[in-house]
Amino acid sequence: MRLELTVNGERREAGVWAGESLLSTLRDRLGLPGSKNACEQGECGSCSVLLDGRLVCSCLVLAVQAEGHEIVTVEGLADGEALHPVQEAFAETGAVQCGFCTPGFVVAAADLLGRNPDPSDDDIREALSGNLCRCTGYQKILDAVRLAAAK
Ligand code: FES
Numbered sequence: 281m282r283l284e285l286t287v288n289g290e291r292r293e294a295g296v297w298a299g300e301s302l303l304s305t306l307r308d309r310l311g312l313p314g315s316k317n318a319c320e321q322g323e324c325g326s327c328s329v330l331l332d333g334r335l336v337c338s339c340l341v342l343a344v345q346a347e348g349h350e351i352v353t354v355e356g357l358a359d360g361e362a363l364h365p366v367q368e369a370f371a372e373t374g375a376v377q378c379g380f381c382t383p384g385f386v387v388a389a390a391d392l393l394g395r396n397p398d399p400s401d402d403d404i405r406e407a408l409s410g411n412l413c414r415c416t417g418y419q420k421i422l423d424a425v426r427l428a429a430a431k
């Protein structure tokens with residue numbers, strides 16, 4: 281079936297099968313591999329995107345459910361060559377190791393700071409509670425979100 285949706289501000293079309301996830305459509309059909317597939321079960325948050333401004337796991341959303349809706353992926357956060365403050369802060373604090381979890385954390389952190397520009401540590405922990413990282417021990421990630429908020 282044919283699907284039309286807006287991704288990172290651009291109108292896009294894709295041919296999808298009925299049970300296809302939005303994550304697969306983004307990665308495999310629309311050339312946007314930033315959202316990662318680490319569990320495909322809604323457990324890790326590595327596939328996080330914004331759907332009409334709401335944070336979702338794109339592995340749990342059917343592509344057909346996104347028909348006519350607006351998606352923002354990690355690729356859509358930067359402003360041209362200028363990185364999003366969260367992206368800059370992740371790089372500056374060393375919050376990226378293997379990087380597999382990073383796109384999901386960046387999208388979730390950008391979502392948090394969009395709603396709450398001055399989050400407490402508890403706010404940050406709660407906002408990122410759906411995202412798992414096997415490498416960093418989370419401290420650098422918390423540092424990155426604090427730095428992004430300060431920026
Ligand atoms: S790949 Fe979607 S939550 Fe893990």
Ligand code: FES
Binds near residue numbers: 377380382416
């Ligand atoms: S940096 Fe490797 S899983 Fe998070």
